[in-house]
Amino acid sequence: MRADVAAFVATGPLPDWDADEVQISHRQAQLEAMTGPVTGEEATALAQCFGPDDCYGLAWTLLHPIETGPNPVVTTKPGPDANEWHHTLWMRAANGGLITGAEA
Template identity: 65%
Template sequence: MRPEVRTFVADGPLPDWDASEEEIGRRVRQLEAIARPVTGEEARALVACFGPDDCYGVAWSLLHLIETASCPVLTADPGPEANEWHRRLHGRTADQGPVG
């Protein structure tokens, strides 16, 4: 796993809307430092970084980054109690149909 991905993952889930501008800006810079595409391993690690809300759109950037992996990350339905971003990522993968 590349150092940029390890750094982003090590800082944990994205903050919520109550975070400071500095914190959100720092996470945006970390995310932007990750070159596309990501590997399957990196995408699986990044899935754990979704926070409780969209973090002023940063969660969408994270979702799009994860989708650059060559293989779908969430192939099994995460269930109704899962984080909304996990459900969204799975739904977008399921909507694409079979890969290959």
């Protein structure tokens, strides 16, 4: 795993809307430091970093590198208690035809 991705993953899930400006800026800088498409391993690790909300839009920024990976990270429809971002990843992959037999 590349150092920039490993550093982001090691920091843990994105904070929620109650996070202070320093936390938000740090996570944004980490996301901006990531370059190029991610590997399947990196995409899977990054998918575990979604927090409880959209973290002032950073969750959408996190979604994009995950989708540069070679395969969809979420290949089965998440259960009702799954993180909303896992539902989003699954729906986008299903709608894009990346998951066969899936209904969005």
